[in-house]
Amino acid sequence: MKPEVRELALKIFKRTLGFTFKPDVEESTIDKLVESEPFQYYIEQAEKQLDKRGKAVLNNKYYPVIEVPADGVKGVGGGAYVLCFVYSKHNGNFVLKGYHREVKAYLKKNYTHYFCNMSMQWMGSHRDFWKFWKDSVGVHEPSKYRKGRSKEDMQFVVRPYISWHCSDEEKDEADAKALRFKRMPKRWIPEFDNF
Numbered sequence: 001m002k003p004e005v006r007e008l009a010l011k012i013f014k015r016t017l018g019f020t021f022k023p024d025v026e027e028s029t030i031d032k033l034v035e036s037e038p039f040q041y042y043i044e045q046a047e048k049q050l051d052k053r054g055k056a057v058l059n060n061k062y063y064p065v066i067e068v069p070a071d072g073v074k075g076v077g078g079g080a081y082v083l084c085f086v087y088s089k090h091n092g093n094f095v096l097k098g099y100h101r102e103v104k105a106y107l108k109k110n111y112t113h114y115f116c117n118m119s120m121q122w123m124g125s126h127r128d129f130w131k132f133w134k135d136s137v138g139v140h141e142p143s144k145y146r147k148g149r150s151k152e153d154m155q156f157v158v159r160p161y162i163s164w165h166c167s168d169e170e171k172d173e174a175d176a177k178a179l180r181f182k183r184m185p186k187r188w189i190p191e192f193d194n195f
Helices: 003-017 027-035 042-059 100-110 168-179 190-194
Strands: 065-067 081-088 092-099 114-122 123-130 137-139 158-161 180-181
Touching: 003 027, 003 042, 003 137, 027 180, 081 100, 123 137, 158 168
Parallel strands: 065 092
Antiparallel strands: 081 092, 081 114, 114 123, 137 158, 158 180
């Protein structure tokens, strides 16, 4: 068995069962687990995932990954680990990995004309949100919980933010600029230049 298959199978096993090995567990004990009949399921899952990854690499579906180093400042606000999928006008598509505060600062300092999906990871779960490079423009996700959802409620909307106390003209102007998508595009599109 290939080492990468074994390593991934153990990760899937631990993640699925919420299981961790004690630090003093012997390698021979882990070997017996890997060779057991029930563990073959996790080996098959690992092989499938690695096969998909290999096909994706051949099809150039992987984006370059940039590791954003931690700044060493303690605090709750920047503590969530983030995978940030960036779709940029001038730099193409790429992924930033790091902590939320540092990734936001890195994006703001080094790039313009992008939108991104930030996937925040915490204890085996994640939460996604979309961000546009201009703070005055928002990316609003489809409403999942509203009863009697209309077609418009089930779309992504990119539009300028407006205040609650704005005039009808300002609201109509923002509505006219709004872009609606069934799925967010996976690249920068010319219509985003209008913002």
